[in-house]
Amino acid sequence: MKAIIFLLFCAPVVTNVCAQDFDKNMATARSSYAAGNLEGARFAMEQLLSDLDAAIGKEILKMLPAQMGALKSNAKDDNVSGSSAGMATGLYVHRMYGLDPKTAALDIINNSPLMNSIGMILNTPLMGSMMKDENQKTLKIQGYKSLLTKTLDSDTGKTNYELQIPMNNTLVTLKVADTNEAEITGFANAIPLAKIAQLAQ
Numbered sequence: 799m800k801a802i803i804f805l806l807f808c809a810p811v812v813t814n815v816c817a818q819d820f821d822k823n824m825a826t827a828r829s830s831y832a833a834g835n836l837e838g839a840r841f842a843m844e845q846l847l848s849d850l851d852a853a854i855g856k857e858i859l860k861m862l863p864a865q866m867g868a869l870k871s872n873a874k875d876d877n878v879s880g881s882s883a884g885m886a887t888g889l890y891v892h893r894m895y896g897l898d899p900k901t902a903a904l905d906i907i908n909n910s911p912l913m914n915s916i917g918m919i920l921n922t923p924l925m926g927s928m929m930k931d932e933n934q935k936t937l938k939i940q941g942y943k944s945l946l947t948k949t950l951d952s953d954t955g956k957t958n959y960e961l962q963i964p965m966n967n968t969l970v971t972l973k974v975a976d977t978n979e980a981e982i983t984g985f986a987n988a989i990p991l992a993k994i995a996q997l998a999q
Contacts (some may be wrong), residue, residue: 968998
């Protein structure tokens with residue numbers, strides 16, 4: 799019942815593109831529940847949540863910067879989905895910037911299985927010191943504790959960075975090829991993290 803109230807409250811977020819599917823799944827969930835078909839009601843609710851996550855993902859895409867530094871976004875590669883099955887449930891948003899070999903990849907995922915291990919590194923000093931390696935460091939991006947990992951590409955000899963920013967139940971991951979710490983943190987500071995966290999929770 800709480801889930802139905804939540805969905806009714808969030809229904810205005812759903813865009814016109816998803817509205818028909820959302821309305822259909824809402825009607826199916828209600829009729830299945832009323833008929834005592836709890837399995838059917840659960841399935842329809844899962845579809846509702848998936849539709850809602852996809853709609854929220856599209857709203858998040860609109861908030862992302864069109865450019866990071868000199869790297870322009872590749873809108874044709876944008877990917878948004880909602881999932882109610884598997885280990886990572888919830889919304890998934892992906893955007894690419896730039897062209898090979900200089901690229902930046904931005905991923906926003908709800909309930910990522912990586913959240914626990916990153917949280918231990920960032921928030922538990924003893925565990926963090928045991929799990930962290932010399933190519934990792936913690937820093938704050940817009941007030942959020944984050945994990946920065948540096949890797950050397952043995953083929954090109956260039957340095958790549960990955961920045962992981964956990965926010966509530968959402969993980970923002972930014973991977974930039976052939977970069978440095980100052981550039982990737984500058985890119986990360988262009989992302990509206992607080993707005994994303996609010997919309998994605």
